[in-house]
Amino acid sequence: MPQSYLGKRQPHVPVMVREVLSLLVHDPNGIYVDCTAGCGGHTVAILGKLSHQGRLIGLDRDKDSLLVANEKLKAFGERVFLFNKDFRKLPDVLEELSVKSLSGVLFDLGLSSYQLGLKRGFSFQEEAPLDMRFDSTTGTTAAEILNNSDETRLAEILRVYGDVRNADRVARSIVEHRKEKPLSTTAHLVTAVRRTISSKNPNSSLARIFQAIRIAVNGELDAIREGLAIATTFLARGGRICVIGYHSGEDRIVKQFMRGEATFADGSSSRLELLTHKVIRPSEQEVAANPRSRSARLRAARRLENEQIP
Known part of the structure; x- marks a missing residue:
């Protein structure tokens, strides 16, 4: 990270x-x-x-x-x-x-x-598996959503659930990176989106991206x-x-x-x-x-x- x-x-x-x-x-x-x-x-x-x-x-x-x-x-x-x-x-x-x-x-x-301190991938500040489930015994993980959703669906998740302004670009970058290697950790996701986020306030941009994926995972x-x-x-x-x-x-x-x-x-x-x-x-x-x-x-x-x- x-x-x-x-x-x-x-x-x-x-x-x-x-x-x-x-x-x-x-x-x-x-x-x-x-x-x-x-x-x-x-x-x-x-x-x-x-x-x-x-x-x-x-x-x-x-x-x-x-x-x-x-x-x-x-x-x-x-x-x-x-x-x-x-x-x-x-x-x-x-x-x-x-x-x-x-x-x-x-x-x-x-x-x-x-919860941010748990090793479930809620935070971009912690190296952890991309899980993000509140109940870790059931449901779809963040990794499964990130690796299996098409670019259009990923952009929709980012835009609707995270108010991510450049959602299309972020989604495209995720898809490109997973072609080389499936995303499995928070570090992988940060690397996949790093070039698409604001250099002035990277933490805010990353927080929005992680929030959007978490909301999708848990159907919040x-x-x-x-x-x-x-x-x-x-x-x-x-x-x-x-x-x-x-x-x-x-x-x-x-x-x-x-x-x-x-x-x-x-x-x-x-x-x-x-x-x-x-x-x-x-x-x-x-x-x-x-x-x-x-x-x-x-x-x-x-x-x-x-x-x-x-």
């Missing part, structure tokens, strides 16, 4: 904790779900705002991250339940726990610093659409849903979903009331302390009191 592309890995710091707690936690005795519990950063903060009657359910596809979270959360005992599951499996989890409705749901759609945008719809159906009247996104594709889906649920074109009753009419960004102080928070975007909504819950 070229030295100019390397950087120091930082411990994971949850983003906009104060803002999330203010918008999400309205009933200290309620049941909340962290749909992307990860290493437990937001989970610990939410539990700290709840009473001894309050409960929290954490889900995550990444088993390794949940092992870290489990250590952090031992002190909370039976007030917290962790599940190594995709958040689209929320109905199964709630049925298992005999939970009918929720006071609040959080989605933090970012990749944690801990489709999962977000499904997950938001599922979680909303379980919100009690007055229940809150908060979502932190980190790029335009994620935020566009969240914004469209919340606005769509808040204003039904046919005049029928809306399910949600927007709590954030404009996206909330991290403060300058937070960005200075945690530069990786810079791209975070928070949106929130409340389940309407007069909406008939299915």
